[in-house]
Amino acid sequence: MPELPEVETIKNDLSPYLIGRTITDITLTWSKSVIKPSSLELPGRLIGQTIKDIQRRGKYLIFPLESGQYLIMHMKMSGSLILKAASSQEEVRFSRTIFTLDTGERLHFIDPRKFGMIWLIEDKEEVVGKLGPEPLEPAFTPDTLSKILSNRKAPIKALLCDQELIAGIGNMYADEALFASRLHPYEIGGNLDDKEVTLLHQGIISVLRAGIAHYGASTSDYYRPDGTKGMAHMFFNVAHRGGKSCPVCGTTIQRTMVRNRGTYFCPECQKLRQP
DNA sequence: CCCGGAACCTGAAGGC
DNA sequence: TGCCTTCAGGTTCCGG
Numbered sequence: 001m002p003e004l005p006e007v008e009t010i011k012n013d014l015s016p017y018l019i020g021r022t023i024t025d026i027t028l029t030w031s032k033s034v035i036k037p038s039s040l041e042l043p044g045r046l047i048g049q050t051i052k053d054i055q056r057r058g059k060y061l062i063f064p065l066e067s068g069q070y071l072i073m074h075m076k077m078s079g080s081l082i083l084k085a086a087s088s089q090e091e092v093r094f095s096r097t098i099f100t101l102d103t104g105e106r107l108h109f110i111d112p113r114k115f116g117m118i119w120l121i122e123d124k125e126e127v128v129g130k131l132g133p134e135p136l137e138p139a140f141t142p143d144t145l146s147k148i149l150s151n152r153k154a155p156i157k158a159l160l161c162d163q164e165l166i167a168g169i170g171n172m173y174a175d176e177a178l179f180a181s182r183l184h185p186y187e188i189g190g191n192l193d194d195k196e197v198t199l200l201h202q203g204i205i206s207v208l209r210a211g212i213a214h215y216g217a218s219t220s221d222y223y224r225p226d227g228t229k230g231m232a233h234m235f236f237n238v239a240h241r242g243g244k245s246c247p248v249c250g251t252t253i254q255r256t257m258v259r260n261r262g263t264y265f266c267p268e269c270q271k272l273r274q275p
Numbered sequence: 276c277c278c279g280g281a282a283c284c285t286g287a288a289g290g291c
Numbered sequence: 292t293g294c295c296t297t298c299a300g301g302t303t304c305c306g307g
Contacts, residue, residue: 001299001300001301002301003301059301059302074301074302075301076284076300076301076302077284077299077300077301077302078284078285078286078299078300094286112284112285112286113283113284113285113286113299113300114283114284114285115283115284115285115300115301115302117302152277152278153277153278154277154278154279158278158279161301163301163302170300170301171299171300171301219299220286220287220299220300221286221299259278259279259280260279260280260281260300261299261300261301262298262299262300
């Protein structure tokens with residue numbers, strides 16, 4: 001599931017190949033991926049446009065174009081972008097959209113579950129304008145986090161995954177950040193004291209940086225643009241490790257549900273404060 | 276405004 | 292061996 005570190009890795013991997021390239025063709029095999037404009041209009045508007053840069057905002061991948069427009073993609077849960085050489089003949093499984101470049105290379109938007117989304121728009125804020133702060137930007141301080149959580153009554157795990165509060169954290173890294181700061185996922189967000197908020201702030205930043213350093217986590221469908229997997233999941237302490245032992249204390253890691261999402265935690269290291 | 280849950284999808288995995 | 296059920300989860304939408 002591409003979260004911030006996975007999308008950042010895709011951006012970094014693709015940058016040297018895509019910046020300055022012109023899109024010469026597009027093939028849509030699942031047109032519902034295209035949100036705006038209509039899938040019928042997209043080819044005519046996109047073909048001939050040149051990619052000026054690649055950026056990431058939250059879990060969105062943004063391609064500013066020379067025309068001033070933006071091509072934006074969201075991988076949702078199962079999406080990947082795979083770059084194939086001009087000479088490649090092999091069929092790409094689950095390919096939903098194919099962008100052909102002026103080099104002859106083809107960029108495949110792979111999306112088994114068909115949840116991914118593509119936009120071509122003038123104003124990128126229309127798509128990413130409501131997102132919360134970027135957790136790896138200097139402006140994201142413990143004080144920022146404190147203000148975000150204050151008076152909130154939802155479980156801290158649910159708040160961490162809310163893109164309008166903080167951008168880019170998903171299920172896996174929320175679990176890892178909570179383990180790093182020894183907080184129980186059901187803890188009420190607004191109940192955290194200053195010390196806990198500071199620990200959580202550090203935890204968020206450290207698990208996201210570690211994720212990027214290991215090129216993202218391939219727990220299921222995520223692949224880097226060259227087809228290889230990330231390694232970040234090998235260093236996870238609790239995420240997707242239900243039934244295994246906590247690397248800190250050896251207690252069996254438990255799985256529960258928060259907002260209908262599988263949530264992993266160590267019941268010994270992450271104790272729920274009594275009400 | 277805030278919170279929780281369903282819906283969108285389909286491959287993979289587990290049960291019988 | 293094979294059918295059936297369940298699980299996975301980012302975002303949006305809707306109800307309380």
